[in-house]
Amino acid sequence: MARTTKALTTTRTAPERLGVRKTYKLYVGGKFPRSESGRTYEVTDAKGRFLANVAQGSRKDAREAVVAARAAQSTWACATAYNRGQVLYRVAEMLEGRREQFVAEVAAGEGLPVRQAELAVSEAIDRWVWYAGWTDKVAQVAGSANPVAGPYFNLSSPEPTGVVVVLAPQRSSLLGLVSTIVPPLVTGNSVIVVASEQRPIPAVTLSEVLATSDVPGGVVNVLTGFTKELAPPLASHLDVNAIDLAGAVGAEGVTWGEVEAAAADSVKRVLRPAPGRRGEDAEPDWTEAPRPQRILAFTETKTVWHPKGV
Amino acid sequence: MTTTASTAGSPFEYAPAPESRAVVDIASSYGLFVDGEFTPASDSGSFKTVNPATEEVLAEVAEATEEDVDRAVRAARRAQEKVWGPMPGRERAKYLFRIARLLAERSREFAVLETLDNGKPIRESRDVDVPTAAAHFFYYAGWADKLEHAGYGPDPRPHGVAAQVIPWNFPLLMLAWKIAPALATGNTVVLKPAETTPLTALLFADLLRQAELPPGVVNIVTGARATGSALVNHPDVDKIAFTGSTAVGKRIAKEIAGTRKHATLELGGKAANIVFDDAPVDQAIEGIVNGIFFNQGQVCCAGSRLLVQETIAEELVERLKARLGTLRVGDPMDKNTDVGAINSPQQLARITELADAGTAEGATRWSPDCELPSSGYWFAPTLFTGVSAAHRIAREEIFGPVLSVLTFRTPAEAVAKANNIPYGLSAGIWTEKGSRILWMADQLRAGVVWSNTFNRFDPTSPFGGYKESGYGREGGRHGLAPYLIEGSTY
Numbered sequence A: 001m002a003r004t005t006k007a008l009t010t011t012r013t014a015p016e017r018l019g020v021r022k023t024y025k026l027y028v029g030g031k032f033p034r035s036e037s038g039r040t041y042e043v044t045d046a047k048g049r050f051l052a053n054v055a056q057g058s059r060k061d062a063r064e065a066v067v068a069a070r071a072a073q074s075t076w077a078c079a080t081a082y083n084r085g086q087v088l089y090r091v092a093e094m095l096e097g098r099r100e101q102f103v104a105e106v107a108a109g110e111g112l113p114v115r116q117a118e119l120a121v122s123e124a125i126d127r128w129v130w131y132a133g134w135t136d137k138v139a140q141v142a143g144s145a146n147p148v149a150g151p152y153f154n155l156s157s158p159e160p161t162g163v164v165v166v167l168a169p170q171r172s173s174l175l176g177l178v179s180t181i182v183p184p185l186v187t188g189n190s191v192i193v194v195a196s197e198q199r200p201i202p203a204v205t206l207s208e209v210l211a212t213s214d215v216p217g218g219v220v221n222v223l224t225g226f227t228k229e230l231a232p233p234l235a236s237h238l239d240v241n242a243i244d245l246a247g248a249v250g251a252e253g254v255t256w257g258e259v260e261a262a263a264a265d266s267v268k269r270v271l272r273p274a275p276g277r278r279g280e281d282a283e284p285d286w287t288e289a290p291r292p293q294r295i296l297a298f299t300e301t302k303t304v305w306h307p308k309g310v
Numbered sequence B: 001m002t003t004t005a006s007t008a009g010s011p012f013e014y015a016p017a018p019e020s021r022a023v024v025d026i027a028s029s030y031g032l033f034v035d036g037e038f039t040p041a042s043d044s045g046s047f048k049t050v051n052p053a054t055e056e057v058l059a060e061v062a063e064a065t066e067e068d069v070d071r072a073v074r075a076a077r078r079a080q081e082k083v084w085g086p087m088p089g090r091e092r093a094k095y096l097f098r099i100a101r102l103l104a105e106r107s108r109e110f111a112v113l114e115t116l117d118n119g120k121p122i123r124e125s126r127d128v129d130v131p132t133a134a135a136h137f138f139y140y141a142g143w144a145d146k147l148e149h150a151g152y153g154p155d156p157r158p159h160g161v162a163a164q165v166i167p168w169n170f171p172l173l174m175l176a177w178k179i180a181p182a183l184a185t186g187n188t189v190v191l192k193p194a195e196t197t198p199l200t201a202l203l204f205a206d207l208l209r210q211a212e213l214p215p216g217v218v219n220i221v222t223g224a225r226a227t228g229s230a231l232v233n234h235p236d237v238d239k240i241a242f243t244g245s246t247a248v249g250k251r252i253a254k255e256i257a258g259t260r261k262h263a264t265l266e267l268g269g270k271a272a273n274i275v276f277d278d279a280p281v282d283q284a285i286e287g288i289v290n291g292i293f294f295n296q297g298q299v300c301c302a303g304s305r306l307l308v309q310e311t312i313a314e315e316l317v318e319r320l321k322a323r324l325g326t327l328r329v330g331d332p333m334d335k336n337t338d339v340g341a342i343n344s345p346q347q348l349a350r351i352t353e354l355a356d357a358g359t360a361e362g363a364t365r366w367s368p369d370c371e372l373p374s375s376g377y378w379f380a381p382t383l384f385t386g387v388s389a390a391h392r393i394a395r396e397e398i399f400g401p402v403l404s405v406l407t408f409r410t411p412a413e414a415v416a417k418a419n420n421i422p423y424g425l426s427a428g429i430w431t432e433k434g435s436r437i438l439w440m441a442d443q444l445r446a447g448v449v450w451s452n453t454f455n456r457f458d459p460t461s462p463f464g465g466y467k468e469s470g471y472g473r474e475g476g477r478h479g480l481a482p483y484l485i486e487g488s489t490y
Helices: A002-013 A059-078 A081-097 A099-110 A114-132 A138-142 A175-186 A201-211 A227-236 A256-264 B066-084 B089-105 B107-118 B122-141 B171-184 B199-211 B225-232 B246-255 B281-297 B310-324 B345-360 B411-419 B434-443 B477-483
Strands: A040-044 A050-055 A152-160 A163-167 A190-194 A220-223 A242-244 A269-271 A299-307 B032-034 B037-039 B046-051 B056-062 B161-165 B188-192 B218-220 B239-243 B262-266 B272-275 B305-309 B364-366 B382-385 B402-408 B426-430 B448-451
Touching: A050 A201, A059 A152, A059 A163, A059 A190, A059 A220, A059 A227, A081 A099, A081 A114, A081 A175, A081 A201, A099 A114, A099 A201, A114 A175, A138 A152, A138 A299, A163 A175, A163 A227, A175 A190, A175 A201, A175 A242, A190 A227, A201 A220, A227 A256, A256 B246, A299 B434, B032 B066, B032 B199, B046 B107, B056 B199, B066 B161, B066 B188, B066 B218, B066 B225, B089 B107, B089 B122, B089 B171, B089 B199, B107 B122, B107 B171, B107 B199, B122 B171, B161 B171, B161 B225, B171 B188, B171 B199, B171 B239, B171 B477, B188 B225, B199 B218, B225 B246, B239 B246, B239 B477, B246 B262, B272 B281, B272 B411, B281 B310, B281 B402, B281 B426, B305 B310, B305 B411, B310 B382, B310 B402, B345 B364, B345 B382, B345 B402, B402 B411, B411 B434, B426 B434, B434 B448
Parallel strands: A163 A190, A163 A242, A190 A220, A242 A269, A299 B448, B161 B188, B161 B239, B188 B218, B239 B262, B272 B305, B272 B426, B305 B402, B382 B402, B426 B448
Antiparallel strands: A040 A050, A152 A299, B032 B037, B032 B218, B046 B056, B364 B382
């Protein structure tokens, strides 16, 4: 018996070819830096087996990400809605190409059977496509020509609010991630996403997808690390316009009310976590059909007046 | 009493044209309007409201305690659940149409009372505040039975009880902006008017009696900061709508953090009014004057920073000074008055402090030579030149008749200067070049952009800010959203 066991162990530790492992880094301003703090933390699969050492982003990394996001935002917002739609659709094409990798990562991280992981990945890709199609429609649905009582042309249209921080859902590591980061991108916001603390690997892979897509560097910035460390400085940062608190639910050492309070001093737009069906602290079911409200939460309505006359 | 530099003592001086105050009957004291009845405060506390143009005490007004606020919220909850919520939209609509009509019928009374309590010229309360308030009710009345077509899903639902806190600069108009969409969507209301201008809200309560609005649907609790705080923090309030200072707005956002209360915040501003060298100058001058001296500049969207293209700056400032010389400052009840009284001694002190800071920081101060009345709270129209972007008068909201003039060379510089503040409520653009207007309008980070006009308001037109000027919109289809569960995001 003992011999057999030893033989098995030997087979496991010395495969025919040793895999080349990846170094997991942050994605900031279109580049892949390590955390300036030099820290990493261990991420395991659902059964507790080692998956990776992931960068443990710091406050300074968060500040760098804000600078990158601000620098990139106006270019992204000034792209035509048609162009943003094409660029976002192209991301979905790239996601499709990485399907197998995402399925494996979601299955491992979330502890799902492969079949269910496949469903989650499919839904994530389809959702990306759904949102990509909104870029050149949202102004028509959310805007208005206003019949004012006077000789004025009067038009209201949605604009991006600017730099948006997304605390990505803690449990749904790809579908939840996609469901929260794409809506602000639709109208031309730039995004800093704090990945799921315990399930960050699909977010890191997504950053590799984004780096090879046509989304300009800095438009999406991916931070891995501890939500309780990254959320407060981002929530109180004066150059961040809005924050999505989805991932404040179920994160260790974080309550969404505290993060919301930190956002008040700069009058940030705050998207609270939806009340979960199974209680305040439950994550919503991300497979539910999306609504455009998530896009609109990160827009500002601008109304322009102009006199009419000969 | 009403004088200007250019006409004082000349044979062409305007004869006084005072509006009669006989049309309004001010009681010596007012209670709180809760559950359809006027009642005193639980501790019998009260405060005085004065005419800022004369310092005459107009009335004693009850100061609502936490207990009174609780009673009002409970009345609003009952009315929402039993009467107003279940009522078909078309019935709610008819109440709102009634209110609109009653406001129009009693418009003179409201205008006179507004001017007495606020200090604004009767011309403005008569021609702007009251008719726009009535129009607002008329507009939202029509939405009450069409909500399923408003773009918020097939069956949009009200939040429940709305707590509304409004400022003193447009007391009745802000009341209309708040109450009309709230009622149209099936919410009930507890509203706190500003402590210096409670009277038109209380007269509005009398109008609701005539409209036979069911008790508890609208409750009016007068008081100061403590009353407002009790209202906002009441646990059974679902929705908060606040118009006022950015500092208080931030405090409210912090206080409701972690709750399920939704808020719209309409906060401060420091609008840039941008004049290019090809602007229609006569119109621009009128727009600049309207932009900053309308309502004595006590307007959140006031065009308090004039950005002039360098090549025309000198000429424009000269013409502007000539125009300011013709402004008639004085008795708000005089129909010829352009600039009335500052609302309160506190506000006058703030304006004075900031204007003094402008001088101290090196800007050049100028006012037309006008005689101010000896009693009441007054501040002469004031213009600062040589202002730099770092000066307090270029960065802080003054909320008074004080204009800071800065210059720029290129459109890009104008945009950079206009956007370089934490506020983003409104902006103005003056140029004959259409493509430049649209380019500028895209670049400016402001919720309302007026091109070749300024300070226009309409019930159909969404109003509200970017950045620290707040969030949410009032007016138009957009103004329904914050009062509907399906329309609310924050």
